Amino acid sequence: MKRExxxxxxxxxxxxxxxxxxxxxxxxxxxxxxxxxxxxAQAGIxxxxxxxxxxxxxxxxxxxxxxxxxxSGAGLATAFLAVSLxxxxxxxxxxxxxxxxxxxxxxxxxxxxLSHFVAITAWVxxxxxxxxxxxxxxxxxxxxxxxxxxxxxxxxxxxxxxxVADFPPIVAGCLFFLTPVYFLASIWHSARHPVVxxxxxxxxxxxxxxxxLFPEFxxxxxxxxxGTLAWLIERLWRRRKEVRG
Amino acid sequence: MTWQDGWWAYVxxxxxxxxxxxxxxxxxxxxxxxxxxxxxxxxxxxAVATALVAAVIAKLxxxxxxxxxxxxxxxxxxAVALGAAAFFLFGRKPAIxxxxxxxxxxxGLWWLGF
Numbered sequence: 050m051k052r053e054x055x056x057x058x059x060x061x062x063x064x065x066x067x068x069x070x071x072x073x074x075x076x077x078x079x080x081x082x083x084x085x086x087x088x089x090a091q092a093g094i095x096x097x098x099x100x101x102x103x104x105x106x107x108x109x110x111x112x113x114x115x116x117x118x119x120x121s122g123a124g125l126a127t128a129f130l131a132v133s134l135x136x137x138x139x140x141x142x143x144x145x146x147x148x149x150x151x152x153x154x155x156x157x158x159x160x161x162x163l164s165h166f167v168a169i170t171a172w173v174x175x176x177x178x179x180x181x182x183x184x185x186x187x188x189x190x191x192x193x194x195x196x197x198x199x200x201x202x203x204x205x206x207x208x209x210x211x212x213v214a215d216f217p218p219i220v221a222g223c224l225f226f227l228t229p230v231y232f233l234a235s236i237w238h239s240a241r242h243p244v245v246x247x248x249x250x251x252x253x254x255x256x257x258x259x260x261x262l263f264p265e266f267x268x269x270x271x272x273x274x275x276g277t278l279a280w281l282i283e284r285l286w287r288r289r290k291e292v293r294g
Numbered sequence: 295m296t297w298q299d300g301w302w303a304y305v306x307x308x309x310x311x312x313x314x315x316x317x318x319x320x321x322x323x324x325x326x327x328x329x330x331x332x333x334x335x336x337x338x339x340x341a342v343a344t345a346l347v348a349a350v351i352a353k354l355x356x357x358x359x360x361x362x363x364x365x366x367x368x369x370x371x372x373a374v375a376l377g378a379a380a381f382f383l384f385g386r387k388p389a390i391x392x393x394x395x396x397x398x399x400x401x402g403l404w405w406l407g408f
Contacts (some may be wrong), residue, residue: 073389084360098303105312110350115311128310136315138350141343143322148331157327164319169347218408222361223396226370229354230377230395232347234388237381248341252348257356259349268353272346280341284334 062186066193069174070201074235077227078170081109082202084224087213088113092120096210103203108168111136137269141276142172149176152185159188166195173232177239244283251275365403373399 069075082103089099094116106112114135118128143164151160167175175191182190216224233249240246255271263270329336355370362370377395384390 073392095303098307101304102307102311105307106315108315111311111315115307118310119306125306125310128306129314132310132314133317136318138343138346139315139318140322140325141339141346143319144326144329145336145340145343147323147326148329148336151327157323160323160327161320164323165316167319167322169350172343172347218361219400219403222365222403222408223400225354225358225360225362226373226396226399227392229351230374230392231388232351233374234377234381234391236344236347238386238388242337242340244337244341245344248344249348252345253352255345256349256352260353260357268346268349271349271352272342275349276342276345277338279345280338283341284337 059186059189062182062189063193065182066190066195067197069178069194070197072174074170074174074231075198075201077231078109078198079202079205080224081228082205083209083213084221085109085112086206086209087215089116090210090213092116094119096207099210100203100207103206104199106132107165107199108136108139134266134269138272139167141272142169143167146172146175146179149179150187150191152188155188163188163192163195166191166199169232171195171198173235173239177235180241243287244280247283248276248279251279361408365406365408369399369402369406373402 085103086099089102094102102112102115106115111132114131115128118131123131146167147160147164150163171191171194174194178194179187179191215221236245236249240249252271252275255275256267259270259274260267325339329339355374356367358365358370373395376398377391380394381388381391
């Protein structure tokens with residue numbers, strides 16, 4: 050009886066995750082995929098390959114780099130290297146999410162499978178929502194959201210690819226701008242650890258600084274150097290408070 | 295062979311796209327699985343991940359693509375600053391911050407004749 054209740058409850062949380070498709074971040078991401086459709090249509094990549102790419106790669110910046118590698122006629126090794134370099138950031142993102150996500154008995158293979166659905170939007174959404182989900186239901190909740198988001202965008206691309214039209218410039222500009230503004234507001238709003246605020250500020254400053262110094266590795270360096278500094282400063286702060294208190 | 299040839303395109307996407315991204319996700323799972331919920335190591339990983347995403351955000355604002363490439367930097371930075379001010383003044387509600395920033399940008403673009 051208890052077991053049945055548990056299973057039902059996991060299913061219910063999977064459904065709640067699915068409903069995340071009707072949220073602001075999912076909506077913003079879908080608009081970005083409309084933009085991706087026009088990019089790939091202009092590049093002349095067949096729609097079946099674009100849908101395949103959405104399902105297999107998922108992270109949007111990685112796909113944009115993959116498409117530009119294909120366009121420039123780069124070889125397999127060059128494209129692999131370019132996409133790999135842009136995707137290193139997925140590692141700390143997933144590593145920070147896993148301890149929040151896993152239950153006491155979550156098998157590793159399931160986490161490996163679900164990690165495929167992590168990209169910036171799903172990460173920001175999960176870091177914000179998952180703490181409000183009972184620990185043993187978090188995996189079901191994330192699976193519901195992640196799988197639905199990927200499937201919906203594959204469908205969207207399959208349909209919209211045939212109707213790509215350009216938005217009026219003001220609308221296109223505002224749609225593009227929704228992404229950074231939403232990420233900023235959501236990360237600040239959902240931060241439950243003081244280190245997140247400091248890291249956000251250091252990352253914002255580090256991005257342009259390292260783009261200017263080492264444009265090839267800017268994101269990676271901003272994350273490592275900015276994040277480590279933020280962590281050190283926040284720790285120093287915490288220590289001082291403890292000493293005083 | 296070029297990427298246009300049927301099956302080769304799928305192999306290309308699978309290796310240069312799927313494998314090149316999922317390797318990092320899998321490494322993230324393996325690392326994350328060893329981190330304790332309340333450890334200092336997790337705090338560091340959290341800081342690095344947040345700073346990485348913040349750097350992506352900064353680049354989107356400072357070096358946008360498409361229509362915004364032609365918009366002045368002061369307008370984009372000003373819109374974000376206004377959104378941040380509204381966010382902190384009115385109860386830290388994300389919707390208020392986002393709406394203010396986008397409204398400021400739209401107004402500026404319109405005023406500049408976009």
